[in-house]
Amino acid sequence: MLLPSGIEDFKDIIEGNYYYIDKTGLIGDLLRDGANVILITRPRRFGKSLNFSMIKYFFSKERDYSYLFKGLKIEKDPLALEYMNKYPVIHITFKDAKTSSWEETYDVLKSIISKEYDKHSYLLESEKLREHHKKYIVKILERRGEPVDYRESLYNLTYFLETHFGKKVILLIDEYDVPIESGYVNGYYEKVVDFMRGMLTAALKGNTSLFKGLLTGVYRVAKEDIFSGLNNLVIYTILDDFYSHYFGFTTEEVKKMLFDFNMEDRYEEIKEWYDGYSFGSAKSIYNPWSVIEFVRRKVAQAYWINTSGNDLIRELILKSPSHVKQKIEKLLSGEGLTEMIESTCALRDLRYENGSINESAMWGLFLFGGYLTPKSKKIDSTFGQWVCELFPPNKEVLAFYRTTIINWLKGFGFEYGKIGQLLEYLFQRDGKTFEREFSDILTKVASYHMFGDEAERVYQAFVLGMLSVLTERFEVKSERESGFGRYDVVIIDRKAPRAIIMEFKVSEGDPANDAQKALEQIESRKYEADLRDRGIENIVKAGIAFKGKSCSYRIA
Template sequence: MTRAIAVGEQDFVKIRENNYFYIDKTRFIADWWKGADNTTAIMRPRRFGKTLNMSMMEAFFSLDYQGMGEELFGGLEVWQDEDMRRLQGTYPVIFISFAVVKADNYGETMQWIKRIFAEAAAKFEFLLSSEKVSEYNRQALRRIQEGMDNVTAAGVLNLLCTCLQQHYGKKAIILLDEYDTPMHEAFAGGYWSELSGFMRHFFNATFKTNRNLERALMTGITRVAKESIFSDLNHLVIVTVQSEDYADAFGFTEQEVFVAMDEYGLADKDIVKQWYDGFTIGRHHDIYNPWSIINYLDRKGRLECYWANSSGNGLVSQLLQSGSVELKTQFEVLLQGGSLEAEVEDQIVFGDLNGSIIAVWSLLLASGYLTRDTAEMLEEGRFICQLRITNKETKIMFERMVSRWFRHSEGDYNGFIRALLEDNIDAMEDYINGVALYTFSSFDTGGKNRRQEPERFYHGFVLGLMVDLKDRYVISSNRESGYGRYDVMLEPKNASDNAVIIEFKAFNARREKSLEETVHSALRQIEDKQYAAALVAKGIASERIRKYGFAFEGKKVLIGSC
């Protein structure tokens, strides 16, 4: 009889007590402990088993589970190690998670964090009556409430460690799950500078000046720049997706996935690999995200976008939508199944995300939306990688995301697609002006350089074409043909469809008197540069090649053809 699958269950104790489906990752406990690092921060994509592993750590080390080692860990790899057995249930453990800290402003974020700290302190309420804890510290414990000031909040975990050491005579272990969630939300919400100051004080008090800390383990998605958050934490060991350490401790290996499929009588291994494989950790390829595999097993082999749709993907969408023309042009290559060589960094500087392509690719790689086939280290923390979209599930997510950029516009994006296929220029012009009117601001970074903003929109529009017409056309942009580089080319997959060339051109008041002149300039460029040459060389007759000039001045668009 197969084990029941508890989708979404992240409580290790509950999984073991009920004999739910579980893939043994307990070797991580021994590897981490014997590594002897004081404070470790491990970065992995979301839904990658981080919280379950942290719950496993708590169950192994915490005094709360003393004497339950055989029940919880019997038959698992860590329990074969006699030295590790003696450590089970022997330490006070503080386990908190920032996963729920998702707010639109700094005030609400701080309310969430203080509530988490107050709940953590409430678990050790017995310390208030412990005669081993000094009266001074007991008075300090009483000040830990949801309405406490920021200084008190920053020192909560330090204080708890001190009180636990006085009570038990042992230093405490701290487990902090999803440490970077508040920072992702702060960047998206525009209050990063406010929150980063508090987080710096919190990390300093908890992990640097905490004399009663035995060891600490943090998990997150991204390595936030050390100089902005982890200032002076010289003993901090950061393990990213580029690192070899603990490479198979999070996520499922291919062997683990295939064994699980055999257990549940599922045979389509090649299809599952296409959909859910692709993550690379260190030198370990063929890592699968646990969330998709668990849902796939539970739904008896039903293929869906489980991991990619398990969050709103809002920050990713925001960065790509408002990204530069260069970023969108490179992303077009990825969206069509290609790969690109790009520089990435291990750490994320949130302040750079709106202006640095390197920062965006680094975030997408760390988050699991992109994977790398190769990596060459330039220097510590900097790499040249060959990047591609991780797998089919992630590609579908990106396509849906791009499509949503335009779906809610009153300009009717579908109407533009129909008009384009029908060669109805008047309708095309009406629709694209409507789409631009209602979605243009979404492509605006709000930065100082506003000259690129119209082009950000129109290159985003090209991505939309790629998604909606992918079944009928091979769409490319900024490629060489004839004597220049065209903006957009639609090469038909079916002999019954016409090919399309589009040239975008911004109105320049110094060179042109009207948008009509700009349209003519765009059309003249298509002809003079012989952009149709690449299509003709593939056997497409010239009469089947439609040519459009799109002239734009901000949100206003005029279209002509030849």
């Protein structure tokens, strides 16, 4: 049996006899949900588009599609079967509405709407529609409409379909947030938000022609931005229990797929690379795109992360302040972060007026985008927001963080291979070579940064950034309590009983003297205590003082 790599049309998968993991139970659950308009957020390529295609074929009056569902779970749901092929359906996706300018994006949006109207061009022959309705349809088909015409286009199409069929309409809107995110990244956020707000509010708010309105996206964009006044909208994010196992693959589904393709012996490998997501009450969800590619190619590597739109997340990592980069390093070292999550985010509010990062909004984007997963969660009683313990879900996402940081380092002209060599200089207690090589690196870094009042944090974040790409070989820890204080950085070799303790100082006077003070701090506060408790005796203690583009060291 063939694997449906990149195929998002349910009909093509069933008719082509492709391997299909049955998610048809979603249809019955949606029908039993009393909400009239529902938004379900999930990371990209987690089955949203395929599920919407499935829903379209199930409800569509276009023709009898019941043969597509033979032998699937939905056949055992008598309530759902009463609704099969009974409704006109509008199915629209905005996944391609992302360009570098508003003018281009507006053209793409008009094209998307025109193509959906073309699917229903039979309305031009309808005896139940008036002539001015048909003239409007032709105007949209020929892309001659004014902005107000396109804002009202989805609402009008639901009205035309109800008038023609005498049945209320199902409206499916996939990837609603793609043009919004593109607008934020490319500088036309306000224009695209204004358009999308007008179109979606008209289509979904108080629309008597609507039976169900269903939307998907990655982010829960703030209501005041897009869904202003839309009181009938119910939102289910990855933190909610609803529909938790319909997007992504469960452990049982993955094990069955491996069995079906004679790959049972690869389970631990696939789990390490692609498991780790928690959606509501479902605690072990696999990335479906990557699982399919792994089974198809039989090689474990980063598949999803190289196809997903990472621009916004990458920008947030690279342009984040030093203390946020320190948190990224902790994630790479296998530590979790406990953070408050802003679940509804106006992208323009990612930064405050003074330019500083809104961390709760930023971590929310990481979480909902699939770059972090919650190991635990609770509602903060004071602020009414989720507080989550966050981790990278799996090896594939860790590879993305490392690659992003490596590219950041390359921006300073710093080669990845030098990082391990620098550590070896310290392990060998070759301080002179370390000082010479590291000072050369700092010369390049200083040309990019004005260190200012946070100099020590910037230096430390840069060192942690370098070390974070070596976390498969080295365990890297920072700002941990040990002995009688908190050390700056500890590096533990995973393959040999040896470690390095680093303490940083920013020198305003004599760097050599300040490096000695840093070393004395390691000694006096007994930072090696935890390491010795672990049986590590080969411990290098390095006091490092920075001054502008150079450093000084003392090693013991």
